[in-house]
Amino acid sequence: MKSIEFKAVVRENLGKKAAKSFRKKDLVPCEIYGGEKNYHIAIEEKFLNKMVFTPYTYYANLDINGEKKKVIIKDLQFNPVNDRVSHVDFYEISEDKPIVVKLPVKVVGLAKGVKDGGKLSQEMRYIHVKGLVKDMVEIVEINVENLEIGKTIHAGDVNIPNLTIVDKHDKAVVSVKVTRAVAEPTATGTTEQAAPAAEPAK
Incomplete structure (x- = not known):
């Protein structure tokens, strides 16, 4: 800190x-x-x-x-x-009394879900923690490299040595959302896939 x-x-x-x-x-x-x-x-x-x-x-x-x-x-x-x-x-x-502070959240790494076409969404810019001053960190880094499409990292998933997360544990911190490009095939792609199934004209 x-x-x-x-x-x-x-x-x-x-x-x-x-x-x-x-x-x-x-x-x-x-x-x-x-x-x-x-x-x-x-x-x-x-x-x-x-x-x-x-x-x-x-x-x-x-x-x-x-x-x-x-x-x-x-x-x-x-x-x-x-x-x-x-x-x-x-x-x-004081050094021996725990305090509650909000610490900035920094997302690190390229999420697997983003590589697969998803969109990264950071829901929390700060996270509230409780602990002693000596244990406070300057910034909370969250690695998202293994985060897949449709998956979310919640406050309860964040682990900081000697500090307790005060925010509700089911609160979303960062997620990879499904994009339209992933959810729906393109018009071109649909046509190309449907073409082989067409019967020849009589």
Whole structure:
């Protein structure tokens, strides 16, 4: 699991007016929950964006006026007009407590079903897992080389050492669907196959 480091400042003044003042300075108001106490902080938007606008899942090592905290994003709010991050809720994590995160899914290999004319369909771009931070992986790779036409890999089929899949086990992750070309013979093919069976004219 990827990590990122940045500094945060403590917000002494709370409320909508104070939050608006921070945003004018390109600072995003944030909260940290899950630890011994909650923190009201602000982080520079340009640094926070590196953690938000990415296909990967990060945990952050925050420096809050010299105090170190390890956190993950729990919830995000965006400005409906310009799509800028307007508020973030972080969850404080520790090395010995399991957490639930979503990890990106990457399909690797050329499926047998695709070679046979089927179409690969990736149903899940992320998969939710539970485990310790030290066991988290950056990306979940799913090999589809042996996946045949009409077959599906479900969440319950995914195995990641020391991590538990949280998604419903019957949820489809990736499948090879039957295409029209495979399901129906072409008009030319039908004609060519039917021709030998025709009787000569009398």
